[in-house]
Amino acid sequence: MPRRKPLHADSCPVARCVDVIGDRWSLLIVRDAFDGVGRFGDFQRSLGVARNILADRLRKLVDAGILQPRPASDGTAYQEYVLTPRGESLFPVVVALRQWGERHLFTRGERHSQLVDRRTGRPIPLMAPTAKDGSALPPAATEVRKRP
Structure with missing residues (x-):
């Protein structure tokens, strides 16, 4: 099966945006982040997504500067994902x-x-x-x- 052409070099801003957040899981992760979800397990429970897919999308959203990992606010060993200013936009x-x-x-x-x-x-x-x-x-x- 041929691989999809990456759109990061496309001159269309819509195409570039879709390349970053255009898949189902990425948009739903961003939606959940706006609703206050931040921990991996909470995203997984909310979305019902497989762990490997969730880990991949979280990594991509972090790499794109949309989410930022930080230590959990309750002091536990977990980390939370929070929207960056780019993500909030x-x-x-x-x-x-x-x-x-x-x-x-x-x-x-x-x-x-x-x-x-x-x-x-x-x-x-x-x-x-x-x-x-x-x-x-x-x-x-x-x-x-x-x-x-």
Whole structure:
């Protein structure tokens, strides 16, 4: 079976991002990290992923500067994985995926989780690109330009 072409040299930012966090487990690990999961065993219980796959994805996320291992906060011999500033900057990506899923992957009335503002308890507003004047920016109003 031929190996997948690595996308780290691709000129498209989306392709490079997918190369780092585009597989199922990596994105779910990042999601869990935002939800406060940090220990290997807790990630494994939450995700039901095989140990070898989890170890590989955690290593890749650490190598990419998205997670950082540190000694456990309770003083035990375990270590925890915490989001770095680079990892925290993935929050809008996770929110956009969550909101798209909420809108398109559940039937009316079907139970699902929802991201809410802790202060108000209300769902966070729908994320959408906006123009400089604050108006909605639909896909047809944008274009990709190659930079030198």
